[in-house]
Amino acid sequence: MRMRRLSPDPSTVDVAAAYAYPPGASRDGTWVRANMIASADGAAALEGRSGGLGCAADRELFALLRGLCDAVVVGAGTVRAEGYGPARPGPSWGRLREGRPATPAIAIVSRSLDLDFGSPIFTEAAPDAATMVLTVQGADPARLEAARERAEVIVAGTGSVDFGSAFAQMAERGYRRLLCEGGPHVLAQIAAAGLLDELCLTLSPVLAAGASQRVLNGPPLPGARAGLRLVHALVDAEDEGFLFLRYVRATA
Template sequence: MRALVHPYPSGLPSPTLTADLTDDELVAFYAPPVQDQRRGDLSRDGLWVRFNFVSSADGAATVHGRSDGLGTPADQRLFALLRRPADVILVGAGTVRAEGYGGDLVSAEDRAWREARGLVSHPAVALVSGSLDLDPESAFFTAAPVRPLLLTTTGADAGRRAALSEVADVVDCGTDQAEPARIRAVLAERGHRLVHSEGGPALLGAFTAAGLADELCLSLSPLLAGGAGGRIIGGADLASPSGMDLVGLLEEDGALFLRYRVTAP
């Protein structure tokens, strides 16, 4: 994997630009735009909220309802490495139902890497669900490596809330919809700084509409998918398109890995 555009051309430590970047060089390549993510100055509230998606060359975010049909070996490698330094993995309920998130979300190697750097061995896991239409006996809950944080609304069904409170910490983040500003506040209150989100499209749409997404890491797969696969962003049309700055670009075997910083609306 080689770097075509580097996020830190000067001023900050940067990995060597080789044709075969190591795991540590890639983690450094994707580091938030400050040297120390624990200093509390990543963004307006001390958080850095990163979204990670894969798309085909013709814009499909899924094949037969799942994203894994678009991934390349390089994408799978980056997918794991982006989780590695995260304080919390943030994901929407639809993505959990479609993709399956049961069990450990980081490897034993990732755990060792984290522990060696003073991080807890596994990132926290936060699930966004406005309706709480979730099965408390699913592997997401029963095989969870850490007790999940469930971000929901005051309007969610009381019976579902009671059942899910047995297997997760349930926190209200809005009345009818889980609001991105409140989600950020809850995560900040819990001491999280680097927030790594894997979608889905509705969650990215909500954060983008609110102007509260900081970064998009997009894997562009050298595939044409056709069909009716949705795009990486969902929900209502934005009031105006959200601008982004390209701050990093990698390439391997025809796949492009774009790192964008979302500009403030």
């Protein structure tokens, strides 16, 4: 992947180094990064999926960010819409995963547990990166049992997953460098809870209009939770139409 930096100063860039997780962390060693893509007019999906917004460099960055994280956190809506499978090792991951499982675990957020527990995301995940399900007390007992047979289940909260509790339980299991891949409903709740440390946003050179969600979909955020600081802006050296923006929370 060849990227050029526009900001802070124009130069070529070591992309893996540019996206390294901070050595210190915000809470109990946990750092929550989100990776999202939006059209130039703010749409988070085209025809119900994000794939139409992307490009080769965005897909490579998506894979690199997976290689850097301990676990991917993703809403069940995205798993269903995008047909998620388990993470597969990336060609350039070798050194990034030294001392860790070859792939990150995927943690699916679901209240209904309306998930296909016979699908590859559960059956083909590596044993040392078993898929997790983040759910609530009072979830349907039969589905909970099915989930426990195929996944590591974390119960956090009643009625709605409490992300602070869920991430603390993930940290106890060694998952501290977290990557949220959306969707917009899950991401808005993580931000509202004050848990979002970083947003990696790809801006796609396309207009969408229509009624698509934005990358966060939830009630307005309090101002103190909303401020971001730009860490860098990159462009793909071969296709300068896409912008790769890395923000951290203004107070980080």
